[in-house]
Amino acid sequence: MSDETRLREKICRMAQSLFDRGLTCGSSGNISARTADGGLLVTPTGSTMGDLDPARLSLFDADGRFVSGDKPTKEMPLHEAFYRTRGTTGAVVHLHSTHSVAYSMLPDVDPDDVLPPLTAYSVMRLGRVKLLPYFMPGDPAMGAAVAELGGTRPAVILANHGPVVAGKDLDAAVFATEELEETAKLAMLLRRESPRMLTADQVRALRERYPLD
Template sequence: MTEEARLREQICLLARSMFDRGLTGGSTGNISARTGDGGLLVSPTGSCFGRLDPARLSRFDTSGNFVEGDKPTKEMPLHSAFYDTRSQTGAVVHLHSCHSVALSMLPDADEDSFLPPLTPYAIMQLGRVKLLPIFRPGDPAMGEAVRGLAGRRSAVMLANHGPVVAGKDVAAACYAIEELEATARLALLTRGLDPRMLDAGHIRDIVTIFDIEWDV
């Protein structure tokens, strides 16, 4: 099996896993990954994470031209923005995960640091998550909003829509977006209960030891 064939299988396996656990449903969500030659594999538009076909993934060449497979997701400007502004990006995942979307709808949601510092793991895998405004699905302005961050964030939350996470590879991006959803769920479960959060010292220690982008 070639390297690209293995990547195609991995994309579909991880997407199916997230679908089976209810992290995104129906034909929602999209995923992309950088190929060994510098191109991209992308989930097709209107496709279901539970039934992606490795052979039908959208394929882009190194110049960003669509070359084969089914028609790509309409959220390509969102994915391209991460690849273009963060050279270390090897994959991008976008979900319509329930708890993170619910948290984004609350009137006191923090635009600059969307997730409260409840556990070390969200900080380690995501850094500080930026909450972006409401956009029409497929609106190129979403990509422009990510470009406006100039590569300073690996994860954003589209208000009333869903999270988007960039990672070094497709597994890392998927694990990180799952951590985002889990943290949002914890935030909702403990809302109004005055939970004990990580203090500034805890955060500083994690950021220093694990070399996390945080104070940006």
């Protein structure tokens, strides 16, 4: 089995896991991942992550030219912006996960650091998550907004839309996306409480010990 075939199957397997656990629904959400030769495999537009066909994933070559498969997701500008500005990016995951979307709508969140420091793992895997404004789905301006961050953030949440997370490989991107959703869920559960969050010193120590590439 070739590396590309293994990657195709892994994308579909992880996409189905996300779908089965309710982290995305219907035909929402998309995934892309670097191939060994520098190309990209991307989930197709209008497809459900619960029933992807490995052979029909959209394939791009290392120069960004469409090679084969179904038409790619209309959110390609989001993915391309991360690959262009973060040289360590090996995969990008975009979901419409419920708690992340809900948290993006709250009026008093900090758009420069939207998630509170509730657990060590959110700090280690996500860093400071940027809240971007609302864009119409498929609007290329979403990619421009990510590019304007200059590769400084591996994760963003699109207001009223959902998270977009880059990782060094598919595992890292998926795990970080799951961590983002769980942190948003915790934040929603604790919204009317006064939780003991990590201190500034604890957050600083985590960022120093576990820097994000």
